[in-house]
Amino acid sequence: MRTFFFKLFLFLVIGTLSLSAHSLLYAQTEGELRVKISETENKIKEIEQEIIQYKNDLEKITTLKKSLKTLIAELDTTRKKLDAEIRVTSTKVDSTDLKIRELSSNISFKEDEIATHEAALNEAIREVYERDERSLTEIALSKESFSGLWDDLEAITQFSNTVRLNTEILKDLKIELEEKQGIRQKEKNKLLVLKEELSDRKKIAEDTKKKNAALLAQTNNKESNYNKLLKEKIALKDAFEKELSDYESTLKFILDPSSIPTRGSKIFSPPLDSVYITQKFGKTSASGRLYVSGTHNGVDFRASIGTQVKAMAKGTVAGTGNTDLTCPGASFGKWVLIRYENGLAATFGHLSQIKVAQGDTVSADTIIGYSGNTGYSTGPHLHVSVYANDGVEVKTLPSKACSGRMYTMPMAAMNAYLDLLDYM
Numbered sequence: 001m002r003t004f005f006f007k008l009f010l011f012l013v014i015g016t017l018s019l020s021a022h023s024l025l026y027a028q029t030e031g032e033l034r035v036k037i038s039e040t041e042n043k044i045k046e047i048e049q050e051i052i053q054y055k056n057d058l059e060k061i062t063t064l065k066k067s068l069k070t071l072i073a074e075l076d077t078t079r080k081k082l083d084a085e086i087r088v089t090s091t092k093v094d095s096t097d098l099k100i101r102e103l104s105s106n107i108s109f110k111e112d113e114i115a116t117h118e119a120a121l122n123e124a125i126r127e128v129y130e131r132d133e134r135s136l137t138e139i140a141l142s143k144e145s146f147s148g149l150w151d152d153l154e155a156i157t158q159f160s161n162t163v164r165l166n167t168e169i170l171k172d173l174k175i176e177l178e179e180k181q182g183i184r185q186k187e188k189n190k191l192l193v194l195k196e197e198l199s200d201r202k203k204i205a206e207d208t209k210k211k212n213a214a215l216l217a218q219t220n221n222k223e224s225n226y227n228k229l230l231k232e233k234i235a236l237k238d239a240f241e242k243e244l245s246d247y248e249s250t251l252k253f254i255l256d257p258s259s260i261p262t263r264g265s266k267i268f269s270p271p272l273d274s275v276y277i278t279q280k281f282g283k284t285s286a287s288g289r290l291y292v293s294g295t296h297n298g299v300d301f302r303a304s305i306g307t308q309v310k311a312m313a314k315g316t317v318a319g320t321g322n323t324d325l326t327c328p329g330a331s332f333g334k335w336v337l338i339r340y341e342n343g344l345a346a347t348f349g350h351l352s353q354i355k356v357a358q359g360d361t362v363s364a365d366t367i368i369g370y371s372g373n374t375g376y377s378t379g380p381h382l383h384v385s386v387y388a389n390d391g392v393e394v395k396t397l398p399s400k401a402c403s404g405r406m407y408t409m410p411m412a413a414m415n416a417y418l419d420l421l422d423y424m
Helices: 002-062 068-132 136-141 146-219 223-248
Strands: 277-279 299-302 308-310 315-322 334-340 344-354 367-371 381-388 392-398 406-412
Touching (some): 002 068, 068 146, 068 223, 315 344, 315 392, 315 406, 334 367, 334 406
Antiparallel strands (some): 277 299, 299 381, 308 367, 315 334, 344 367, 344 381, 392 406
C-alpha cells in the first residue's frame, strides 16, 4: 500500500512540475501580450482625441460663410478625420487580435491544467479500484500488525478527500474554460465587425477623395467658379424640390390616428450615438430660406462624413437608392427607407455609404450606413424624414428639372409626414 502512495505521489509531483514549467512559459507569453494590448489601447485613446479635435474644427468651419476657401479647409479637415478614423479602427483590429491571442493562450493553459488533473485522478481512481477489490480481511491478514492497517486506512481516507478536492478543482477549471471560450468567441465576432468597418471607412475615404478632387477640378480653384457652381446647384435644388412638392401635393392619403403611435411615446432610439439637432421639423428659422415649400420635412442631425447611422427600431428595409446618379446635388443623395413594425416609416438621407439592402430586417442598433454629404446638402449631416407607414412609397418618375431623367426616391402625401422628435 505504501508503494502505491509513493508511486501516486511521484506521479502528482512530476505532473505538477511539468504544469509549473508550462505556467511560467504561459505567464511570460501573457505578460508580453498584456504589454502590447496596453500599448494599442493607449494608441486608440490618442487617435480618438485627435478625431474629436477634427470634429470640433469641422463644426467651426461649417459656421463660416460658404466660399471656396472654407470649402478647401473643410475638405482638408474631413480628409484628416477620415484618415484618423481608419487608423483608430485598424488599431482596434490589432488590439482585438491580441486579446484573442491572449485568451487562446489562457484557454490552452487551462486545457493543460485540466488534462494534468484528469490524468492524476484517473490513475488514482484506477489504483484505488484495484485495491478495493481486495476484502478488508485480506488487507488485515497481510499486515504484520493492526497498527499498520490503521495507518493505511487513514491514508486512504486522506487520499479520498484529496480526490474529492481535485474533482472540485476540475469542475472550477472547466467552468473557467467555458467562460473564456465564450469571451474569445465574442472577441472574434467583434474582430469581424471591426474588419468590415475598416473596409467601409477606407471606401468612404477613397470616394470622398475622388469627389473632392472632381469638385476642385470643376472650380479650377477659383472663387468665381465656385460661386457660379453653387448658384447652379441651388437653382437645380429649388426646381427639383418644387417639382417634387407639386407631385406630393396631389397624393391622397387619409391618416388614421389609430394606425400610428401616440405622440411622446418614445418608440425610436436616436439614429446616432451622439445627437445634436441642427434643424427641426416644420417651419423653422431657416426653412423659409432653404426650402421652396417653406417647411422642413424632416429633422437634421450634425454628423460628419463617416458617422455610423442606426435604424432606430425593428423593421424592414423598404428600399435604398442614390438620387445623385440621375440628378446630382438635388435631393437625398444616398438614401435608405425603413418600414417599422410600430406603424411608422423613415428615410435616412445624404449618406456616404449604404450598408443594407431592400428586404433586410433591422433592429434599433443595426448600422444601416454612414452619414455623408450626398444630394443637396449645405454640409455633411444626416436628414431623417418620418411618415405614417401607409403614406409613403418608393416611386420612379421622370424629372423636368433633371433633363427628363428618371429618379427613384421615397415620396409621401403632405399629411403623411410626421415629426421624428414626437417619437424619439
